[in-house]
Amino acid sequence: MRRRTFLAATAGGLVALIGAGAGIWSQVPVIPKRPEPDAETALGWIVHRDGRFTLTLPRAEMGQNIATALKQVACAELGADWDTVNVEMHSTSMPRVKATVGSESIKLFAEPLAQACAAMRDALVSGQATGRVAVTPRPVAELRAFRAGGLIGVSPEIAQGREIVTGAPLYAADVRLPGMRFGRVLRAPASVELASRPLHWNATAARAVPGFVALVEDCGPPIGKAQGLGILATRPGALDAIAEALQVEWDLAGPHPRSDIAGALDARLSEGALPHTVLDGTPADGPWDVDLRLDIPLAAHGPIEPRAAVAEWRERELAVWAGTQDAFYIRDVLADTFGLPTYAVTVQSCRIGGGFGGKTLCTVEAEAAALARAAGAPVKIQWTRGQEFALGFHRPPSSHRIRARLGGGRVTDWDHAQVSSHILFTSAGLPAWMQMGTDLFAGDPGVARGMAAPYILGRARAAYNAIRLPVHTGPWRGLGAGSNGLAVESAIDEAALAAGADPLAFRLAHIEDQLLAAVLVRVGEVASWGDAPTMVAGQRTGRGIACGIYKETSYAAAVADVAVDAQGHAKVTRLWCVHDCGLVINPDQVRAQCEGNLVWSLGMVLTDDLPSEDGHVVAETFADAPIPRLSEVPPITVDLIFSNRPPSGAGETAIVAGPGAIANAIRSATGHRPQRFPVRAGDLAA
Amino acid sequence: MSFSLNGESRDIPSDWADEPLLFLLRDHIGLTGAKFGCGVGICGACTIIVDGVATRACLTRAGDMDGRSVRTIEGLADGDVMHPVQQAWLDIAVPQCGYCQTGQIMSAVALLEQMPDPTPEDIDAAMDGNLCRCGTYPRIRAAIARAAEDL
Numbered sequence: 001m002r003r004r005t006f007l008a009a010t011a012g013g014l015v016a017l018i019g020a021g022a023g024i025w026s027q028v029p030v031i032p033k034r035p036e037p038d039a040e041t042a043l044g045w046i047v048h049r050d051g052r053f054t055l056t057l058p059r060a061e062m063g064q065n066i067a068t069a070l071k072q073v074a075c076a077e078l079g080a081d082w083d084t085v086n087v088e089m090h091s092t093s094m095p096r097v098k099a100t101v102g103s104e105s106i107k108l109f110a111e112p113l114a115q116a117c118a119a120m121r122d123a124l125v126s127g128q129a130t131g132r133v134a135v136t137p138r139p140v141a142e143l144r145a146f147r148a149g150g151l152i153g154v155s156p157e158i159a160q161g162r163e164i165v166t167g168a169p170l171y172a173a174d175v176r177l178p179g180m181r182f183g184r185v186l187r188a189p190a191s192v193e194l195a196s197r198p199l200h201w202n203a204t205a206a207r208a209v210p211g212f213v214a215l216v217e218d219c220g221p222p223i224g225k226a227q228g229l230g231i232l233a234t235r236p237g238a239l240d241a242i243a244e245a246l247q248v249e250w251d252l253a254g255p256h257p258r259s260d261i262a263g264a265l266d267a268r269l270s271e272g273a274l275p276h277t278v279l280d281g282t283p284a285d286g287p288w289d290v291d292l293r294l295d296i297p298l299a300a301h302g303p304i305e306p307r308a309a310v311a312e313w314r315e316r317e318l319a320v321w322a323g324t325q326d327a328f329y330i331r332d333v334l335a336d337t338f339g340l341p342t343y344a345v346t347v348q349s350c351r352i353g354g355g356f357g358g359k360t361l362c363t364v365e366a367e368a369a370a371l372a373r374a375a376g377a378p379v380k381i382q383w384t385r386g387q388e389f390a391l392g393f394h395r396p397p398s399s400h401r402i403r404a405r406l407g408g409g410r411v412t413d414w415d416h417a418q419v420s421s422h423i424l425f426t427s428a429g430l431p432a433w434m435q436m437g438t439d440l441f442a443g444d445p446g447v448a449r450g451m452a453a454p455y456i457l458g459r460a461r462a463a464y465n466a467i468r469l470p471v472h473t474g475p476w477r478g479l480g481a482g483s484n485g486l487a488v489e490s491a492i493d494e495a496a497l498a499a500g501a502d503p504l505a506f507r508l509a510h511i512e513d514q515l516l517a518a519v520l521v522r523v524g525e526v527a528s529w530g531d532a533p534t535m536v537a538g539q540r541t542g543r544g545i546a547c548g549i550y551k552e553t554s555y556a557a558a559v560a561d562v563a564v565d566a567q568g569h570a571k572v573t574r575l576w577c578v579h580d581c582g583l584v585i586n587p588d589q590v591r592a593q594c595e596g597n598l599v600w601s602l603g604m605v606l607t608d609d610l611p612s613e614d615g616h617v618v619a620e621t622f623a624d625a626p627i628p629r630l631s632e633v634p635p636i637t638v639d640l641i642f643s644n645r646p647p648s649g650a651g652e653t654a655i656v657a658g659p660g661a662i663a664n665a666i667r668s669a670t671g672h673r674p675q676r677f678p679v680r681a682g683d684l685a686a
Numbered sequence: 687m688s689f690s691l692n693g694e695s696r697d698i699p700s701d702w703a704d705e706p707l708l709f710l711l712r713d714h715i716g717l718t719g720a721k722f723g724c725g726v727g728i729c730g731a732c733t734i735i736v737d738g739v740a741t742r743a744c745l746t747r748a749g750d751m752d753g754r755s756v757r758t759i760e761g762l763a764d765g766d767v768m769h770p771v772q773q774a775w776l777d778i779a780v781p782q783c784g785y786c787q788t789g790q791i792m793s794a795v796a797l798l799e800q801m802p803d804p805t806p807e808d809i810d811a812a813m814d815g816n817l818c819r820c821g822t823y824p825r826i827r828a829a830i831a832r833a834a835e836d837l
Contacts, residue, residue, distance in 0.1 A: 063783030063820050157776055164784035165772040165791060167719020167759035174718035182713070210701065236713055237705035302819050304723045304731050305785040353721070353785025354819050385724040588779055592822070596782060599821025622728045622817060631810040633823040 029429055030336050032329045032360075034098040037108055039115035039135045044095055046074060046116055048124065053078060053085045058109055060100035060325045061089065062352035062359075064593060064651050067159035069585045073110050073145040076152050077117035087159050091348040092331040099326035099360060101475065103551070103649025106585060110647060114145040140646075146583060148642070155588030160351060170351040172323040173308035177378040180310070182236040183371040184381060185219045185228035186243055188250035191470035191615040192224030192391065193427070195253040201229065205245035211238030213375065215246075220370035221337055223363055223391050224428070224472060225253075230371050232379065256470035259615030261298065265399040268467055269419045276443030278451040279462040283405070283413035290404040290494040296483045296677045299395040299608035300388070300619070301476055302627045305353020307392075308382035311368035317344045318369055323352040325360045333362035334369055357475035358392055361429055386620040393428035394610055394617075395476035396421035396447070396469070398483045402491035404457070409499050411510060414457035416488065418464040420447045425466075426474030435468060446474075450481030450656055453488045454549045455510035470615030477600055478655040481550055486604060486677070489546035489660025494673060503545050503664065504529055513549065519557040519578040519641060520547045526639050527559035527576040533665070534573040536563035540686065541573070544664025548656030553648035555580040555641075558598065560661040561634075564669045568684030572602050572662055576637045577654050582645035593650040594638040601658025603628045605666070606678050689751040691715070692761025703749030708732045710748040711758060719759035719788040723817070730816035733789035734758050740796035740812075759788040762795065771795050774833040782820035790816045794830050798837055804830070 035041075037058065047054045055074050059066045067087045075085055090097065098108070119135035140146050163170050188196035198217075206212055216230030231242045258264040310321040318340060324330050327347040335342045352359055364381050372379035383391070398420035405413040421427065423446025425438040438444065444466045451462050476482075496506035504524050511517045523529075523545070533543035540563070547557035561574040575598050584590050610625045611618050619625040663674045670684050687698040691711075702710050706725075711717045711734070720743050723731030727742040734743045735757040762769040768776065771794050781787045790813070797804060797812040804812070809830050818826070 063781070065779075065782065155779065158779050158781065160784070161776050161779070161781060162768075164781045164787055165759070165768065165775045166763055167717065167788045169718045171718075171721070171785060173722065174712075176713070176716060176718075210704075235702065235705055236709045303783070303785070304721070304729055304817060304819055305783070306722065352783060354783045356819070382722055385726075385729075592779065592782060592825075595824060596821035599823065621724055621726050627817055627819055628821070628823075629814050629817065630823040630826060631814045633821070636824050 029431065030329070030333045032099060032326060033096065035096060037097060037112045039112045039137045041095055042112035042116035043119070043133055043135055045113060046120055048120060051084065053080055055085055055087045056090050056094055057087055058090060058097040059105045060349055060352055060355065061160070062100065062325065062355035064105065065158045065589045066105045068156065069106060069589060070109065070113055071159055072151045072156065072585055073113050074117050076145040076150050077114045077143060078121050082156060089349045089351065090327065092327050092346055096328045099329060101325060101357065101360065103651035103653070106647045107649050110145065110585065111140065111143070114143045118143060152585055153587060155586050171305060171308070171353050172310060172321050172350040173380065173382045175310040175321045175350070175380065177310065177312055180378040180380055181213055181232045181234065181375050182239060183230060183232050183368065183379045184239045184243065185230045185367045186248055187223060187226040187228045187391065188252055189390070189616065190250070190252050190254065191256045192226045192472055193470045194256055195225040197227040197251050198229040198248050199251040200249040201246040206231070206242045209238055209241045209245050211235045212242055216371055216374040218370065218374060220366040230374065232371055232375050256615040258469055261397055261469055261471065261612060261615065262295065264467060264469065265397060265419045268465060269399045269401060269417060272417070274417055274419070274463040274465045276448065276465060277463045278448050279460045281459040281461050283415045283459045283461055286405065288403040289406045289498045290402070290491055292402045292491050292494060292673065292675065294400040294487045294490060294675050296398050296486065298397045298471060298610045298612060299476065300610045300625050301354070301356040301358035301392065302625065303354025303356060303358065306383040306385055306388045307359055307364045308380065309365040309368040310378060310380045311365070311372040312378040313372055316340065319346045320365050320369060321348045321350055322365050323350045323359060324365070325352065325355050329360070330362045330365050334366060337366055338369060356477045360475065363391065385622070389610060389619040389625060390617045393426055393472035393474035396423060396473035400487040402487055404491055404495045406495060406499050409501060411455070411495055412458040414453065414460040416451065416462040418447070418451065420464060420466050420480070421469045421473040422466045423447050423473065423475055423479050426472065427468050428472035428474050432468055439466065446479040449479045450484035450548065453492065454513060454516055455492060455507070456512055457510065471612055471617055478652040481652065482604060482655045482659060485546070485548045485656035486659040486663060489548065489657070490663050490673065493544070493664045493667065507547060515555050515580055516547060516549055519555045519580050522639060522641065523557040523559050523576055523578040526578060526637060529559060533561040534563070536573060539563040539565050540669040542665045542667065542669025544661045544668055546657045546660030546664060550653040550656050551649060554650065554653040556654040556657045558654065558657040558661040560665040562662065562665040562669050564666065564684050566686045568681035570606060570666055570679060570684060571632065572634050574634050575658070577658065578639045578641065579650065579654060580641035580643065581648045581650045581653060582643055583647040584640060584642055585647065587640055590640060590650045591638045594654045595636050597652065597654035598636055598658045599628050599633055600655055601662060602633065604659040604677065605662045605674065606632070609678050687749055687752040689753065690755040692757055698748055698751060705748045706744050707746040707748045707751060708743035711743060717758050717760050721785055721788060723786065729786070730793060731786045731789040733792040733816065735792055735796050738796070738799065740793045759792055769795065770836040771798065771833040774829040774836065778825050778829045778832060780822050780825040780829050782822055786816060786818045790818065790826055794833065797830070798834055802837060803834055
């Protein structure tokens, strides 16, 4: 208890107040540093002692089970038995590694790890038992981890699997420290783009709640422009009662000029002349054979784990446990926020209970650190589900217009226009003035991802704009590739229909990339493409197909069957996927990623929608922003292409194809082209 | 006040009586297997078994457990020997992020105790209240079928 105006309490416990007004926080954000890994750095990830190895995982573990795959790489290269290698999550006390984003963990980290392990193996064979190993990278062909055989291409029991199924503490919210308090930072129920701060509150009523410890005004930087009011309790369940008792009144700017989000996108799309070009052809003038407008809404990541952090101050040093995709960025932001050198801040990566691109920025960690400083005790904060929706960033809504013209059974002209909000240059990380610079000079590669259709389309243009909205948007599984894939695959399907062609054959006729053609042909075989869709008595049934390329290196094709009842309720009855990510380290976990992507695909078409009113998210629970349920998910078949191509990524690939396949199946079943997502039963009623 | 937790008697301190059982388990007793996911009983990450019935610990008042029998995931295995449901979860590699899986497993255990040979429809009905964002549902179905055979 050593912070500023924190007041000692009278009998019965602690404390009452608080910091001395809101802090002054930097207006210039900390920019993430994302170094590419190399073999020299990788030496720091593997340690040998007395016949055993410790692999410090250079990635965040969030369900891609990368701990398992990189352990396979290490064991294969070291020639070590599975049980002699211990895998540990990293903290920021190791040299910086790049954020765990972009499906890069095998693509970028397997080879440096293998190089380091090969050097370690040679050193041990030569009798070196202590000191630092020297690494001279060797040709990839000489690396044991880059050829199938032994531990490469098999699927051992997943790392941390036993801990998961026995309930062992793995996640940030599982951390317990002596004397730990439980905190929350309340913020205005309004757009995070509007300046807001607590104005009045009923401290007396709050203090009367059993378990109340303190109010904390100095509760860390704002989220967006929303300044908070911190509360501390001896028990987590008291936080709701304290928040209720406070009856905080908020000083709130507004309204936001773009509080009608869909209207803002529509208006910008209608204006035309979109500044950022992905395909720079010039379509000829004239009538179009396909003219589609697609609207894809704001969507939450919806991880089952609301983000959490535990913070503890030790004199002028700060320790934080977090489930984050970028511990080093969290460390840098905390050091900047609290005026500490980076060496005085340690962030321990915990297993993440679902990331999907959404746990990359510093939010709950700074709240926990600020409240722990005020409390003079360790503090745990886990966001409520409502806070996850209101204060996180989300998949941007996007509106697309795609037009295509046919000639001789082929697409001769193509025009794809898109208005979205930001993804890579996320509004959750960059202030508006800085985003104006990126808008002017760089566009947003996250919005552009997957917008270049993987087909030969004649005179093809694709252009976009990103506009800042009152809700924060940013990376979400697949970035723009999910939405762009849905749009492109819907339009190419309509073009096939307009040409009177089979959708698979029509796509093949427009594909030059042989790897894409191969997954498409293969999924046709696996799903028996020419057959009738899965029958459901009394319902309209249909089958759809789609394909795509993720980040120029990974390939997927999917077939979906759907059944639609008379009221228009659509159910996916079967899914197939063929996937090519080059060399496969762990086939079962690549399949698991494909399965996950297909469930996300189903969600994109049928469920994902984060509701907002007047420019702020109003969802409080999963009832307001649902995610797919078990009963909605059909049997899934995943078929992998095995090759010796350098390994690419599997975490986001199938989402380029799955949504299109499902939407096209609905079109096939009903004759109605889904254009508003998620599809509404009313649009599909017989 | 006291209750049976995985077969051992535990006191319920009076100041924790009004807390959700989830927080008594996680933050007072230190059993972190049950997870906080939504706080309103929708997601199922906090599922435990009370007197044989799959129950949402986030909606259950701790004090109401007085005299009851509570089982959590920490009580399933016998030392290093996994419960057949846990073993099926490992054999089929169900978990991705893993956060929902303790709740999934407890719902599956309760299902198989009440219905040792469930049909696919029974499984869907019993498990539909346990959400998983990673999309492990097909494997959850397969693991329950496997565990039913092993039991």
